[in-house]
Amino acid sequence: MASTAMTSNGTRSGMRTALALIAKRLGSAVLTLLLVSMVVFTISSLLPGDAAQETLGQSATPEQVAALRHQLGLDQPAHLRYLNWLGGMLGGNPGQSMVANMPVSEVIADRLPNSLVLAGLTALVAVPLALFIGIFSAMHRGTKLDRGLNIATLSMIAVPEFLVATIAVLIFAVKLRLLPSITLVSEEASWGEFLRSYAMPVMTLAFVVVAQMARMTRAAVIAQLNQPYVEMAMLKGVRPGRIVLTHVLPNAIGPIVNAMALSLSYLLGGAIIVETIFNYPGLASLMVNAVTSRDMPLLQACAMIFCAAYLLLVLIADVVAILANPRLRNQ
């Protein structure tokens, strides 16, 4: 009786430590996001020339420019503009897109779901594949197979996305004529059409992500395989497959989920190339357009969404690592 009470007491205080740690991480993530917003705002307001002059062109009179500057709030000091901008961003109104002449929030609302679908599908493909490759090569560590997989994933990480995309287009769209080379998003597409049009962007994005994820999964599983309890199980004659499934995986789940979250953040960078090459109407290609047309309000909003997504993934990775640490869970 006494011992049960003590254990549950211990678990509770362990949970409390874990919760305190998680709260600390959350606070630090919010602080970082705030600092990131300052960096993004500072850099993007360093523009040589200003937005009012650029919108109106060379022929505008100084009065017109001054009027527009006032209307856009550009005549206010920098810290006030920052606070206005931050307030707008938090309130869901990050300003007016200069090129589309629409509220930034509407432009983004159009594109964000597409990017989420693409990211979700890629994760759906990449995670099981990476798990399989990572665990498989960890189980065969040191063998020729493992070394081959190591070289393969190492090379895949260093291949630029546009090479993967061009080769995929060349094979599947040009030679085999199986898949469309441009991803069209429409509401009334059938399931088959949907899958066919997403196949190549997802394949390209998954290519790099799978390699990254598989490497990290392998490392996490091997770290567990080197523990004394695995040796014990082996000495007792448990079969290798069973050791991995029932002994190692439950212990490695924390590091593995951590690895998954971190590798998924590679999607953010990869999406920029992939969405552009397949003409996919997502957030990343929107951001590239914003850079080309120097549409600063739109660019700032897109950059902040990407940074927030990145920080969220890192936060998830951290929280999982905390929760998976048994020393914190039941101290």
Add this chain to the structure above:
Amino acid sequence: MSETAAATRAIRASRWASSLPLSGKIGLALVIFWLLAAIFGPMLAPYPVGAFVAYDVFDGFSAAHWLGSDYLGRDVLSRLLSGARYTVGLALAAAVLASVTGTSLALFAAVSGRWVDEGLSRLMDTLISIPSKIFALVLVAAFGSSLALLLLIAAITYVPGNYRIARALAVNLNEMDYVQVARTRGEGRAYIARSEILPNMIHPMLADFGLRFVFIVLLLSGLSFLGLGVQPPDADLGSLVRENISGLGEGAPAILMPALAIATLTVGVNLLIDALPGRSRRIAGEG
């Protein structure tokens, strides 16, 4: 005297190269090949870079044009050799700048007081929380993309990652006994950073330099591919892929060769770093 020293060094280098595993040898060969191509390539190019020399656009492999012709009928091999110089040169310069800046700041933070360290590390932690490609896009939008600015942008983007690794190493070394001894001896901070700490972290930092180089090659060619990097008439390997994108339907070598060139360069560096003894564990982690 110096000849024998050079000979010894050559022997040692070849012994080191032959001690590498096969993948490392392949990596080393690829790296040396691309360095040579960047240095001597433009001299060996069969045609002038901008000249319209082929009768047809998007030609395949032929004796006159080994790698075919591009969308304007220019010689792909000549353009590739010139593009390699831009890609390798820019990325090398940016990687050196990023590594030297990051490592110097890290050493400075390690030997300075707590406040300097806290302040610098907070700033770098913030910058590292911006995905590198997004950061580069914001910088390009603000500053534009001339060659000098691209170099600077690539360097700025990868300073925080280098700083983080260098600082972790430097802070640990700073606690070592021999550093304490040097401090008791009355050595200045600059001396300690330069002569006591730096020599002991040079190997992992060299591996990190290789990784930065790979990231920067991928970043710059990605930017050029998007039309935001090297601007015409200059062209790096990424620009070559972009300008020939219309040849994709024909499977023209003009689009595949530059893309393959980038891949062999980055894969080569990655394989070489992976084969180094005591290599850095963080192969190709972004940031």
